[in-house]
Amino acid sequence: MVSTGPETDATLAISVIAAQCWLATEPGDGASPVGYGVLNQNFFEHYFVPLIVVGEDSRRRGIGIAILRELETQCRGPKLFTSTNASNTPMRALLSQCGFVENGYIDNLDEGDRELIFVKRTSA
Incomplete structure (x- = not known):
C-alpha cells in the first residue's frame, strides 16, 4: 500500500485505532489491499472524509x-x-462524479494551492 508521508501515516494510525478506516481489497483476495478511506466527525462535528488513497497500480479501476x-x-x-487541493484534478473529478459540490475553500494550508471544500447531502 502507498505511504503518503508521516502526517498521513499518523492520521491513518489514529483512524485505524478509532475504527474510522475502511480498506478496499482485490475482489476475492482480502489479503491484498488496494486502497483505503477514512471517515470521521472532526469537521465542525459533521461527517468528513479526510483521506482516500488508492495504490498507483489500482487507479482508474473504480476503486x-x-x-x-x-x-x-x-x-x-x-x-x-471532504476537501482536496485545487491542483488535485483526479480527486475533484471523482467528487463531481459522486455528486459532491464545491462548498468553499481555505487558503494558506498548502502555499499556493487552495484547499477546496466539498459537500454532499445524504439520505441519512
Missing part, C-alpha cells in the same frame, strides 16, 4: 468511487464533507 460510496453509506448525518 476510489467504491471507497467513497462505502464511506457515504457509513455517514449518519444529513451532510458529508
Whole structure:
C-alpha cells in the first residue's frame, strides 16, 4: 500500500485505532489491499472524509468511487464533507462524479494551492 508521508501515516494510525478506516481489497483476495478511506466527525462535528488513497497500480479501476460510496453509506448525518487541493484534478473529478459540490475553500494550508471544500447531502 502507498505511504503518503508521516502526517498521513499518523492520521491513518489514529483512524485505524478509532475504527474510522475502511480498506478496499482485490475482489476475492482480502489479503491484498488496494486502497483505503477514512471517515470521521472532526469537521465542525459533521461527517468528513479526510483521506482516500488508492495504490498507483489500482487507479482508474473504480476503486476510489467504491471507497467513497462505502464511506457515504457509513455517514449518519444529513451532510458529508471532504476537501482536496485545487491542483488535485483526479480527486475533484471523482467528487463531481459522486455528486459532491464545491462548498468553499481555505487558503494558506498548502502555499499556493487552495484547499477546496466539498459537500454532499445524504439520505441519512
